[in-house]
Amino acid sequence: MQTPQNIAIVGSGLVGSLLAIYLRKAGHTVHIYDRSPDIRQIEFSGRSINLAMSNRGWKALDGVGVGDAVREIAIPMDKRAIHLVDKLNFQPYGQEGEAIYSISRGLLNRKMIDLAEAAGAEFFFEQRIWDVTLADATLHIGETERGAWEEKKYDMVFGADGAFSRIRHRMQRQSMFDYSQEFLKIGYKELNIPANADGSHKLDPNSFHIWPRGEYMLIALPNLDGSFTCTLFMPFEGDNSLEELKDMKLVEAFFAKNFPDAIDVIPKLADDFFKNPTSTLVTMKCFPWTFEDKIALIGDASHAIVPFYGQGMNAGFEDITVLNEMMQQYGDDWKTIFSEYQKSRKPNADAIAELSYRNFMEMSTKTADEKFLLQKKIEKVFSDKHPNLWIPLYSRVTFSDRPYTEALAIGDAQNAIMEEVLKMPNIDKNWDSEEVEHTILKLLQLK
Incomplete structure (x- = not known):
């Protein structure tokens, strides 16, 4: 056990919640802040790509004893189902028995918050963090950016608040802080394939379904209730783009021509297309990820990647595995823990960012x-x-x-x-x- 510290985590997402469990198991007091409402109390927003849990994610979950609780809400996918215009191909992922696991992002996030609370972490929702004093790990919380702020001082702060992190925003104003972000010229829309009347899946439930069409593609991942979460990836502008699909008739005609076997199983296609927001895809890189023994970035706050290898969550969870290894090795020497953590993870984060970018070409073009x-x-x-x-x-x-x-x-x-x-x-x-x-x-x- 380490000497107990008072630790704040900004961000109640998947990485922030799992990190809280690890820190609680190590004996620390953990407070988690999030500007959003408690996700367990609201309907999910229709801005999701289902998650694909693989070995790195399971290792992190099992390392703190919560893997089996998550397996209860996961569906194994042992192959790709590649939907060409005129035929269907299946491509196994790995050796016999190897699979990735489809999990609803909203369902998993709710589960992780429950597990973190059970471990003793305390959550503070609808709390806006506008700034952090790096030198003494003080959070500045308020209703508005220019209004009155309350100060909360901690021994250390973890920024797990995503690709547009407020904690990183403060760190960026230091000298010698490298930062870049690159948006793909491709957006995405969430769609839905409902279950059959008897609750069964309309497509093979143990496949990652891909409709590869070059510059654009559709994917579908299974859910426990018999539905599939679908994601349409398309350029924002130009031929075969989101800007061309201006009304319901154009959307339905586009799907009938390009995804003929999908239009039959998406009954609310046009409704979902215009109801759900169009979301962007960004790769974000930065360094350093830490400040002395006070502040550390983790997950998307330090290395946001595009979703085409299904490794965003897995990479974020692996950050925690590595951080925990450093905690075991260096005890109370948090300065060394943070330094070795970022030294180990930064090259690997850059590598998976590159692999994820390349895999869009594989999924959208090469699988056909x-x-x-x-x-x-x-x-x-x-x-x-x-x-x-x-x-x-x-x-x-x-x-x-x-x-x-x-x-x-x-x-x-x-x-x-x-x-x-x-x-x-x-x-x-x-x-x-x-x-x-x-x-x-x-x-x-x-x-």
Whole structure:
């Protein structure tokens, strides 16, 4: 156990709530502030992409004994269901028994707050944090940015308040603080596939459904109640863009042409399209993530990424795993804990940001490409025969807890090998042959 500290966490989202459980288990007093109302008391906003829990997330949850409580609200997805205009393909994710897990963001957030409260954390909702004094970890709380503020002093403050963090905003005004944000020219809309009358799913419930169409795509992830949360990703402007879909008839005609098997299962398509907000996608990078032994950023507040690898939550949870390892190693030396935490996580956060950006191209374009599907088949056959020599990039990211930096570097090397393999004569017919196996073995020796 560490010497007990009075700790504030700004942000009651997934990362803030899990962090609170870890800090409570370590013996600290934990107060969590959020400017929003208690999510358990309100209807969710229709601004969600369902979460895909994978190994890194489960490791963090199991590390503090709450994994099984979350598994109760999770649905395993062991494959992609790729909806082309004229056919449906299935692509397994990993080895037998490996799956990612679909979880409703709102459902999980409510569960995590309940678990944090049960662990002894105290929540303060509808409390607006406008500033923080870095040197002594004092929060400044008030109704308005220019009105009267109340001061709350703590031993340390964690900023878990998302991509547009107020805690980071204060840190940015320091000298030598690096910061960048980049918005994709693509927005997203949440849609919904309701359950059948008997509560069953209209589509295969153990698949991550993708309708890849190049510059735009639709995805659907299953929910426990038989519904699917769907997300339409489209450019804001230009051909096949959100700006073109100006009225209900245009939306329905667009779906009938481009997603013919989806329009049949989304009965309130046009209503949902115009009722739900259009949301943006941003990659945010910064450094440093900490200030002395007083302030630390965690999760999206330090490394917001686009959602196309399903690793945003998993990466944020892994921040907590690493922070906890540093707490075990360095005891009460919070300055070293914070320094080693950011040193370990920053390169990996940058690596998963790059992988997530690239994966949009894979999901939206390559999953509809026969050459890409052939590459994946070859990789799976070789990996099954030589599991110690070849772990596919997706499995390395999703079904292991090896560093993201390692996955990025090895993935690039593997892709270079596959580019050579796909040039082999008659590869479309001979892909499962000894010649291909020996070629890959030889290329691996050259790397």
